[in-house]
Amino acid sequence: MPNNRLAWPAFFALVAATLLWGGSFIAMKIAMRGFSPLLVVFCRMVLASAVFGLLWRRLGGFRAAKGDWPGLVFMAFCEPCLYFVFEAKALTLTQASQAAMVTALLPLLTAVAAAWFLKEKLEGKAMAGLCLAVAGVGVMSASGEATGDAPYPVLGNFLEFLAMCCAVGYIVTAKRLAARHRPLYLTAVQSFTGAVFFAPVLFFTPFPETIAPGPALAVVFLGLGVTFVAYGLYNYGVSRAPAAKAAAFINLIPVFACLLSRVMLDETLTPAQWTGGLMALGGVALSARPGRKTPQEPSRRE
Template identity: 80%
Template sequence: MANDRVSWRAALALTAGTLLWGGSFIAMKIAMRGYAPLLVVFCRMALASLVFGLMWRRMGGFGAAKGDWPGLIFMALCEPCLYFVFEAKALTLTQASQAAMVTAMLPLLTVLAAALFLKEKLEKKAAFGLLLAVVGVVVMSASGGATGDAPRPVLGNFLEFIAMCCAVGYIVTARRLAARHRPLYLTAMQAFTGTVFFTPVLFFVPFPERIEPGPTLAVVFLGLGVTFVAYGLYNYGVSLAPASKAAAFLNLIPVFACLLSYFMLDEKLTPTQWVGGGLALGGVALSARPGRDDQSSRRE
């Protein structure tokens, strides 16, 4: 059997990336206090692209075979393009902590996609875990009351789920491309494509009358800390680990996001929402446990 353990370098990169991604929900909420959601997305993409542009000569050349371009374009279209269209809207409708809980479904969706497209085995336990996670997200969303900061949580959480489906396309495709391309190049491809994709926003979205320091710093964090560093770390980690193993680290995103949103945004979940979130995380944990086949292969 091939060794499918995650190295300490991959684990460190994946953990650091998910910590930054968890903070992105809070930063996005803060940034939207001063800027329109899609304008925030464009600015973070443009800022990351600027950094990559300055680094491009030192990075060397980017050689992509003709057959790689459909995968590269599809990866960038899934994330950041469509992903941020749905997530930016979602975060105007729901709490950062609730949206982060929805991301707990991403590892299970990735396992399902890996079974369909990468021919990885899908166990009954994993399928049941996915169903349990869906039930948990539904319970959490249905029990959430509307607030000034989260006027339509059910719709917002559904849009976040659609964003997760886009993220699955990114993860599975990035895993394939990472075998032939350096993680830094994949991250640069995402930033450049995202900048071009969101450029029309400049002609339709109003600019703020004055620049607020808090939202502006949040945009800088999103552009450098998340779009540049977090994606780079995750692409590096996924290049060293199987797709299903790397996706398991995404379970840390809702944990980090809920802790940060509690301390920084004063967001609180109701007891019923905690139950729904617990069901979602429980479904993820159930699917993450090794099955009988995995345990027997390890003993061998």
């Protein structure tokens, strides 16, 4: 029977991953000031792949069992491939904060998928926390105002929803693969596959005549801080937590994104948005708070 307890190392890894992912929306907006969206995605994949290339021996190369290859390919195809196709376009049509709001749908989608495919139990407390978090994000989204950076917010938010559907496939598949593969290995597969998938953009995407420091640094952050570190942390958390509980932390992304958008992009937060953010934080604390090990529960090697 699956272990529903969430240990503290996994808890902190998931929080750190969502903090970096929240910053990725702002970094993507900044990077797109100097580069085309898909070129940004390709560059971040190449940077992460270069780091994994240096760690190749420690990862042991691609030594997956024959039966694991379909799962590895499907995981990487869902995310980063299709995921970033949808999200890169979405961020050209809607605000970074609004796109981050849509990520609140991911935990509920993942909880249903995990119950169906992984036979994970849906706890009443977890579902109540998820509903509270989604309601909080809904308050944040409804109280937000469109700006000139969001010419088609409805379409942009819909594309972000499609990206969340792809993320569900990634999380559920990664949970299965984590039983036999290290988190860094799974992250490396995602990076290498993404670099190959997005390589054709070099043939039809124009390069900027000048490279501004801001967008260039944003690309470096996306490639190393997000694609390498954040995915590694999240894969670690997924490997040591139920998929539904790991996905609950996604509710923190819009909170972090709104806070960082205020600082980096000068987007304002209304009192209603602050209230919604606190609701989202409370929902995550309720649904994904690490539990205590009972005396009857056998110890598990990490």
